[in-house]
Amino acid sequence: MNTIQDMRRGAVASIPMIIGGIPFGLLFGSLASSYGLSPWFAVAMSAFVFAGSAQFVALGLIALHAPTWVIVSTTFIVNLRHLLYAADLVKFIKHLPMPIRVIMGFGLIDETYAAVRPMYEVGSADEKNGHKVYLGSFLSFYVMWNVTTILGVLSGELIPGMSEWGLEFAMVATFIGIITPYLKHKAFWMCLLSAGVSSIILSDLPNNLGLLVSALIGVAVGYFADTSAKTISNSDEGVQEVSK
Numbered sequence: 001m002n003t004i005q006d007m008r009r010g011a012v013a014s015i016p017m018i019i020g021g022i023p024f025g026l027l028f029g030s031l032a033s034s035y036g037l038s039p040w041f042a043v044a045m046s047a048f049v050f051a052g053s054a055q056f057v058a059l060g061l062i063a064l065h066a067p068t069w070v071i072v073s074t075t076f077i078v079n080l081r082h083l084l085y086a087a088d089l090v091k092f093i094k095h096l097p098m099p100i101r102v103i104m105g106f107g108l109i110d111e112t113y114a115a116v117r118p119m120y121e122v123g124s125a126d127e128k129n130g131h132k133v134y135l136g137s138f139l140s141f142y143v144m145w146n147v148t149t150i151l152g153v154l155s156g157e158l159i160p161g162m163s164e165w166g167l168e169f170a171m172v173a174t175f176i177g178i179i180t181p182y183l184k185h186k187a188f189w190m191c192l193l194s195a196g197v198s199s200i201i202l203s204d205l206p207n208n209l210g211l212l213v214s215a216l217i218g219v220a221v222g223y224f225a226d227t228s229a230k231t232i233s234n235s236d237e238g239v240q241e242v243s244k
Contacts, residue, residue, distance in 0.1 A: 006129045010116060010136030017111040018144050021052070025145050028055060029152020035063035039153040046149040050106065050142060054078045077212045084219065085113045092120055092130050100131060107138030118181065187229060191222030 025046075032042030037059070045055055054075040061071045085108055093101055116134045119125035125133045183189055195218025202210030 003132050006132035007136030007139070009119075009124070010133035010138075011140040013119065013133075014111060014115040014137040014140050017115060018140060021111065021141065021144060022148050024052060025148025026152040026155060028052070028059070029149040030155055031056070031059055032153055035059065037063065042149055042153055043146070046146050050145065051075075051079055051109065052145070077209065080212055081110075081215055082108055084215075085110075088117070089113070092125075092127055095127065096131055104131060104134055104138070107135070107142065109138075109141060111141055112137045185226075185229075187222045187226035190225040191218045194218050194221040 028046070029039075029042055032039060042059070045058070049055055049058075057078050058071055058075050061074060086105065089104075089108075093104060096104075112134065115137045116125060116130070119133060120130060179192065183192065195214045198217045199210055199214035202213050204210070205213065
């Protein structure tokens with residue numbers, strides 16, 4: 001299978017989440033106009049930052065004339081979850097040249113991770129072609145995000161109040177779609193519930209720290225639940241071996 005075919009598989013696997021992301025991109029572009037910012041600012045941010053949720057956070061803080069350190073630290077915290085994605089993927093790409101890994105790092109978003117990671121599990125992506133599948137997914141999202149940002153900027157200028165249409169729910173639905181396929185084991189449910197409850201309890205923490213803390217709590221609870229399940233499984237296997 002050649003490079004183009006591998007990249008096409010990554011793009012095709014991403015189509016459902018691309019559809020869900022279109023309203024989100026339109027909303028981001030329209031917000032730039034409603035905040036009185038230059039349309040080129042939103043276009044440049046999508047082209048060079050390419051981080052949906054962080055872009056929304058940064059755009060709001062910039063519109064409020066927040067200090068630079070607040071903007072940088074807040075977007076850093078919002079994007080910390082990408083460290084978890086990278087740590088999980090590194091075993092598949094550590095043999096690749098650094099330039100390719102840098103490009104993959106730039107393109108690491110929630111949707112691409114959710115589209116490509118399961119393909120490693122089922123064997124449709126591996127260490128030889130996985131990065132090509134990944135790049136196909138990344139480029140399809142990148143094109144969608146930048147095109148919809150431009151359309152959102154134009155629409156925001158032509159259709160006042162577009163940012164009040166509630167388009168942001170599309171991304172909520174997309175994230176629900178991302179996590180649902182993983183809810184097959186107790187550890188994942190424990191992670192989801194602990195992170196969800198703690199995010200509500202800690203929602204009043206400044207600078208979105210509640211998101212970071214709840215993510216860490218979810219990871220910790222999920223890890224210990226998974227470790228406990230494996231320990232119990234190994235113990236049961238040991239008992240069965242002894243009984244034989």
